[in-house]
Amino acid sequence: MECSLVVVVVDVNPVWWGLQNGANDKGLTLFECMDHVLAFINSHVMMNQNNKVAVIASHTNESRFLYPGREADVKADDGGREVRDGKYEHFANINDTVQEEIRKLIVETGQKINSRLLVIKAADDNASQYMNLMNVIFTAQKQSIPVDACILEKDSGLLQQACDITNGVYLQIPQINGLLQYLLWVFLPDPSLRETLVLPPSIHVDYRAACFCHRTLIDIGYVCSVCLSIFCTYSPICSTCHTAFKLKTAPVLRAKKKKKTSLPAT
Ligand SMILES: [Zn+2]
Ligand SMILES: [Zn+2]
Numbered sequence: 486m487e488c489s490l491v492v493v494v495v496d497v498n499p500v501w502w503g504l505q506n507g508a509n510d511k512g513l514t515l516f517e518c519m520d521h522v523l524a525f526i527n528s529h530v531m532m533n534q535n536n537k538v539a540v541i542a543s544h545t546n547e548s549r550f551l552y553p554g555r556e557a558d559v560k561a562d563d564g565g566r567e568v569r570d571g572k573y574e575h576f577a578n579i580n581d582t583v584q585e586e587i588r589k590l591i592v593e594t595g596q597k598i599n600s601r602l603l604v605i606k607a608a609d610d611n612a613s614q615y616m617n618l619m620n621v622i623f624t625a626q627k628q629s630i631p632v633d634a635c636i637l638e639k640d641s642g643l644l645q646q647a648c649d650i651t652n653g654v655y656l657q658i659p660q661i662n663g664l665l666q667y668l669l670w671v672f673l674p675d676p677s678l679r680e681t682l683v684l685p686p687s688i689h690v691d692y693r694a695a696c697f698c699h700r701t702l703i704d705i706g707y708v709c710s711v712c713l714s715i716f717c718t719y720s721p722i723c724s725t726c727h728t729a730f731k732l733k734t735a736p737v738l739r740a741k742k743k744k745k746t747s748l749p750a751t
Contacts, residue, residue, distance in 0.1 A: 488535035489675055490600040495522060495551075497542045498608035501638075505607075505661075513637075513661045521665040522605065528673055537598070601653070603633045603672055605664075610643050612700045616712065616725075622647045631676050635668065637661050642691055642702070649690045652676075656685055697725060 495518070502515040513521075526538050540551040602625060625632050631653035634644040640657055648655035653676075658667045671684055693702040696717040707716045712726040722729050 487597045487599065488533065488537055489529075490537040490539070490598050491526070491529050492539045492541065492600065492602045493522060493526065494541045494543055494548075494602065494604045495519070496605060496607040496637075497544050499545065501608035513664060518605070518637075518664060521668060524665055525668040525673065528669060532673075535596070599675070599677075600628075601631045601633065601676060603635065604644060604647075605635045605637065606641055606644060607637045609639060610641050610695075610700075612695060612697055615643065615695070615697065616714075618643055618647065622650055625651045633672055635664070635672060637664070642693075642695065645688065645690045646692065649687075654679070654684060655688060 497515060502518075505512045506514055522540070526540065529538055530536050539553065542549050542551050622632065625647075630651065632644075632647045632651040633653040634641065634648050634655045636644065636655070636657040638657075638661070645655050647653065654671055656667060656671055658664060674682060691702065693704060694706070694715050695701060696703050696706055697714045698716050698718070698720075701717065703715070703717050707719050708714070709716070709723040709726060709728060711728045712723060714723055714725040716724075721732065
């Protein structure tokens, strides 16, 4: 039994969406965008009853699972609604959870999940998240999880690299109010079917790295040997991990230590 999991990461940066709100008549509000995303998700779930979905909102200072919701909240809601024959509620929760998880475990044994990640990106790249993103990209590559990116406005160098490395699809949509059309056309079909489709041509990926100090693309730079941050100029202290580097000086000559000689046992 195969199922396909799509994890949709939606950029809900309030500054960017705030600008969209008042910008023009061809824009899209965040709630309209979510309507498009929900229609896409429904289509994915409709394709196969075993298909699964997760939605994560990426905010400026936190990421939150929109679906599935937080387990604790769900349980609390259930407890409030159901009448339980005077059973101690905590016991009931434990019993239900154990039974439910056992059932899932049995049903899902041998189930193969093909996962993929879809990022719907609005605001500009944030250089402070470079390391996290690189870790995600290489993990996804190792687990054969394609990272797809649907870009609402400016191109993202980081996501171009992510999609290229993981065999995902990168698309900067020409019209934001047609978001759903692009989601259904490009991102809904399973990655295994992509070879048979005529998808937008792949873009040229700029593999130059951006320096962490000015976020500009550089050909040659300085790399911190501890955290791999990249800088365009030499600095004695890494601004990311605060490691201090010693400047290269002439080697200090020391007298050679006397070699220990083993004395013959007497
Ligand atoms: Zn710089
Ligand atoms: Zn460093």
